[in-house]
Every structure is written in C-alpha cells, then in structure tokens.
C-alpha cells in the first residue's frame with residue numbers, strides 16, 4: 304500500500320472512531336479506492352495534505368462540505384471507510400444497538416447539535432482557508 | 436425447418452406465467468430468453484444480526500467483491516442495487532440502449548427478469564381500475580385466483596387495506612409478523628382511524644408473494660432480514676422458480692443467450708429472428724404462435740422493428756416519491772434478531788372514494804441496506820452522523836408512494852437507427868404536465884401529513900426521476916378497433932395472425948399500485964386465448 308494512502312486510511316479510520324492499526328481495514332480501503340477509481344482533483348489533494356497534518360480539522364471541514372459540497376472527493380473516500388467499518392464484525396457496536404439506549408432523544412439532540420455546530424465552524428474555516 | 440407450437444419470448448413474471456399456462460396443454464413450448472443468471476449466488480446460513488456480529492468476510496457480501504455497491508456507475512433508477520442483484524440489469528446498456536434526457540427505464544435480460552428483485556407487493560386492480568386499463572373484471576378476478584395459487588400470496592384477510600390489496604378474490608396464507616416498530620406504527624393508525632378515513636386514507640397489511648407456510652418445494656419465510664440479498668428456501672416468489680420447475684418436469688424447453696430482434700409471418704407460422712449475445716450470430720426460430728413477454732419496452736422494440744416503422748409509441752410509468760422518516764418512539768431501541776426487510780404496511784389514498792384513482796404507499800423498516808447509504812444523504816459530518824444514525828436507525832421507515840398514471844401526449848418512445856448491436860436505440864421522453872405534477876405534490880403533502888399524525892418526523896420528500904418506479908406499461912394499447920401498434924382485448928397484436936403480447940404493453944392506465952400481479956393474471960388470460968386459438 305502506498306505510504307500516503309496508508310496515512311489517509313488511518314486518518315479517516317481514526318476520525319470515524321476506530322483503531323488505526325487494523326491492517327485488514329487499511330488494506331481493504333486502498334483496494335476499494337483503487338477499484339472504485341475515486342480519484343481526487345488537485346485542490347482536494349492539497350486539502351487532504353493539510354488535513355493529514357492537522358487531523359483535528361476534519362470533523363469541521365467534513366461538516367461544512369456536508370452542507371456545501373456533499374459530492375466532494377474526500378467525503379466520498381470517507382464514506383468508503385465508513386462502509387468498510389460498518390461491515391467489520393468488531394465495529395458492529397457503532398451501528399447496531401445491542402440494548403435499548405437510555406435517554407435516546409436527549410442523546411440524539413445533543414449529537415445533532417454538536418454536528419451542526421461543527422458544520423458552522425467548518426464553513427467559517429473553509430472561508431478562512433479559501434477551501435470552498 | 437422445425438416449427439414449434441408456442442414460442443414465448445422472456446422468462447420474467449409474465450413469460451413464466453404464460454409458459455406455465457401453455458405447458459398445461461401438453462403442446463411444445465419453447466421459452467427464448469437472453470437469460471443472464473447470477474453466476475455466484477451468495478450462500479447464507481445466518482441471519483442479518485449473526486452475520487453482522489460474526490462474519491469476517493461480510494464486506495464481500497454487503498458491498499460486493501468489487502465494492503460494486505459503493506460505485507457511482509449504477510443504473511440511474513436503481514442506485515441502491517445490491518451486488519447479488521447486479522446480474523438483473525447486466526448487458527441492458529449494450530443490448531437495450533436508451534437515449535433520453537429524462538426517462539431511463541430499468542430493464543432486465545436475466546432469467547426471471549426484474550422478478551429477481553421485485554418487492555413482492557401483490558395488489559389486485561379494482562373493477563374501476565381494470566376498466567381504465569382495458570381488462571375484463573370477470574376474467575381478471577378468476578385469473579388472480581389462479582395466479583395466487585401458483586405463486587403463493589400471504590396477507591391479511593380483513594383489514595382496512597384488504598379491499599385494495601386482494602378484495603378476497605384470492606386465497607391467502609397468513610400475513611407476515613410485523614416488526615415491532617411497524618406494529619407500533621399500526622397501532623397509532625388504529626387509534627386515529629377516524630381522522631385517516633375522513634382523509635380517504637387506509638392502512639393495512641400488504642399482500643405479498645411471500646410464503647408464510649410451506650408450499651410445494653418452497654419453505655415458509657424465516658425472518659432473517661436478508662431479503663434484498665438472497666431468497667433462501669424460495670419463500671419469495673421469483674419467476675425463475677416457475678421456469679426451473681417447468682424445465683425439471685419436462686413441460687417446456689428453454690434456450691438462453693438469444694435476443695429476439697424481430698418477427699414476420701409466413702403461411703401459418705411466425706418467424707422470429709434472434710441474435711446470439713455471445714457469438715453475435717443470427718438464427719431464425721419458427722412457431723405456430725409467437726408470444727411476446729419481453730417486458731413493455733423490450734416488446735415494443737421488437738414490434739417496432741418488425742413493422743419497420745418509426746412511429747412514436749405512448750408509454751405509462753407511475754411517478755414515484757419516497758419519504759424517509761423517523762418514528763420517534765423507536766429511537767435508540769435495541770436491534771432484534773427476527774426481522775423482515777420487506778414491505779410492512781401499505782397505505783392507500785382513495786382520492787375519488789371509488790377505487791378508481793388510488794395512490795399506494797409501501798412502508799418499509801430500514802435496516803439491512805446498512806447505515807452508510809443513509810449517512811451519505813445526511814447534511815452532517817460523517818463521524819457525528821454515524822453515531823446519530825445508530826440512535827436513529829431502529830426508528831427509520833421509508834415510504835414509497837406510487838402515483839397513478841394516465842397517458843400524456845408528450846410522453847413517448849421511439850426507435851431510432853444507431854450503431855448499437857441491435858442496430859437501434861430507444862429514444863424516450865417522459866415528463867409530467869402541470870395538472871399531473873400538481874396532483875403528485877398534493878398527494879405527497881397528504882401523505883406527509885398522515886405520517887406526521889402517526890408520530891413520524893419526515894426527513895425529506897424525494898420525487899424521483901421518471902422511470903424510478905420500475906412500473907411501465909401502455910406501449911401497445913388494448914383496442915377494440917383493428918389498428919397497427921395496438922392489441923386486441925385478447926392480447927393479439929393487430930396486423931398479425933399469430934403474434935400475441937402477454938406483458939404490460941396493452942395496459943392503458945397504470946393504477947398507483949404494484950402492477951405485477953395483474954401482469955401475471957393478464958399473461959395467463961392471453962395464454963388461454965392462444966390455446967383457444969382466438
């Protein structure tokens with residue numbers, strides 16, 4: 304696997320909240336990107352380079368793209384990682400509730416608000432960095 | 436030269452029923468088909484939950500070995516197609532090319548046709564609907580019963596939807612058990628029934644071509660929630676089951692690999708010219724009677740080529756809206772093992788209160804298609820969105836609304852010369868004129884309000900592209916008067932002596948319900964007419 308692809312896979316896996324040393328997952332990711340031919344344009348490549356250096360920006364930038372540019376190439380790749388995680392048995396607890404969740408509506412509203420807030424900050428960051 | 440008694444083109448729902456009826460005569464029946472098959476069907480021995488918790492290789496199963504499910508090169512009207520069902524639409528771009536700006540029909544060249552993936556929703560048409568379609572109520576009601584006995588239909592004998600679904604014309608197996616969320620949604624309806632009835636809305640259990648009791652060599656449904664991936668024990672009716680049974684018992688012959696191009700008539704028989712899809716060689720087949728059941732659009736191509744005319748033919752397609760929604764009492768609920776991914780409830784809007792113009796919504800629980808497909812459409816960052824969906828998904832419903840369709844002048848298909856393998860391309864146009872578009876919006880609003888009343892939060896309302904309902908008909912309308920590109924009420928193609936059409940080509944109106952049970956019932960009637968030598 305190419306070095307950058309490995310970094311990228313780790314970045315996305317970490318962002319989605321799973322262990323980053325999962326070799327099978329990382330290999331599957333690069334295999335998928337190659338087969339799906341999900342290439343990035345020059346601008347997206349540049350942004351990805353920044354994000355690799357500053358991974359804490361990703362939730363904000365991703366949140367902003369979700370509003371403004373859902374078809375963004377980087378988002379497509381994160382979705383691939385998400386689908387791969389969803390289909391690994393060790394991460395199933397991130398997708399299916401084993402038990403009834405206590406106070407689900409409060410948790411849902413909280414999650415939603417956090418996500419929206421991140422999106423708004425992200426929009427400001429995109430404007431600031433000229434990444435729109 | 437070998438003249439076969441009956442040649443049936445196509446092995447989908449209509450071809451299979453035609454072949455079965457013709458085979459009862461003991462005469463020689465040959466089914467000609469392109470007949471693409473699923474080369475590597477998935478073997479399943481676990482249910483969805485066990486698979487998700489234990490199987491290391493589940494990505495291959497859910498996403499496809501080539502990650503096909505994530506690909507962007509999907510059919511515009513079947514973006515959600517599973518890897519296991521890709522074969523269903525394979526090669527259609529090469530052999531059934533379409534040029535359009537607004538209408539991309541989903542077609543099939545597979546053994547069993549689109550029936551490999553149909554959602555099993557099986558509604559009879561009412562007397563008023565049948566009249567508009569151009570079919571005899573008496574004959575159809577008898578035929579519905581015969582088809583239901585062949586394929587096996589489960590449903591509720593007596594609820595608010597039963598007059599829309601089956602009107603007690605057919606024998607039913609008990610309906611499937613509802614998922615807990617659907618059960619709860621249904622109880623909300625029961626509490627607010629008066630409001631719904633005032634609005635001419637009725638909810639009940641759908642009739643499904645799904646066994647809940649064993650039948651012949653098929654087993655009862657086992658609630659594994661892998662309905663979009665496999666058909667274990669053949670509990671769901673797929674036309675390939677009929678074809679394979681008829682073949683096993685030696686009642687029909689089946690030749691695959693042949694694309695029917697055109698026909699002509701000589702003396703007392705028909706000649707069918709076919710193209711082999713692998714060798715590109717042409718071959719002639721001869722039949723005393725030729726029965727076209729290649730689907731509404733494919734049959735139209737064959738007929739247009741045969742008459743060597745470039746006329747525009749009319750076309751009908753149900754407009755389709757889907758509404759993802761959250762039934763909030765189920766947010767954060769635990770996932771259960773025994774679950775069903777098929778239609779749970781059906782809601783009917785009877786606009787004129789006489790079953791003449793009904794729009795049906797099929798209500799599904801969303802689960803086995805996985806969360807990432809929904810996540811992709813949410814305006815949230817993926818990390819938070821993923822956690823958000825985990826809470827939301829047990830409460831997620833999708834309602835798909837089918838709107839009735841009448842002929843509109845601007846909608847047509849036309850065969851134009853091209854350098855494709857068949858030598859032509861189907862040019863299609865389908866738009867909605869203002870009145871129809873307004874009616875669609877009204878119906879959508881009414882449904883959205885109704886779901887809100889049932890404690891559902893509407894996430895969005897998605898009016899799909901024309902063609903997305905995958906319900907097509909009306910290219911060769913039924914007519915009492917002999918005219919080219921029309922069918923006699925018996926299904927005979929005017930301008931020919933021995934060519935019949937047994938698919939939906941003749942249907943002059945498309946009720947806003949599933950059409951397939953009616954397609955099969957009509958195919959049986961057409962086959963009987965062939966046998967009677969009408």
Ligand SMILES: Cc1cc2nc3c(=O)[nH]c(=O)nc-3n(C[C@H](O)[C@H](O)[C@H](O)COP(=O)(O)OP(=O)(O)OC[C@H]3O[C@@H](n4cnc5c(N)ncnc54)[C@H](O)[C@@H]3O)c2cc1C
Pocket residue numbers: 444445446447448449450467468469470471541542543544545546547548549550552553554555556557558693694695696728729730731733734737905906907938939948949950951952954
């Ligand atoms: C995902 C999905 C869900 C659906 N759900 C429902 C539902 O719940 N209820 C409902 O009523 N309907 C539903 N439908 C629609 C239903 O599947 C179709 O109405 C039905 O299958 C049409 O049957 P048919 O025999 O007319 O054509 P097809 O199924 O298209 O079969 C055509 C057959 O003809 C063959 N063929 C085509 N052209 C040629 C040629 N030139 N030469 C030789 N052979 C040829 C093909 O190989 C195939 O065997 C659904 C469809 C899909 C895809």
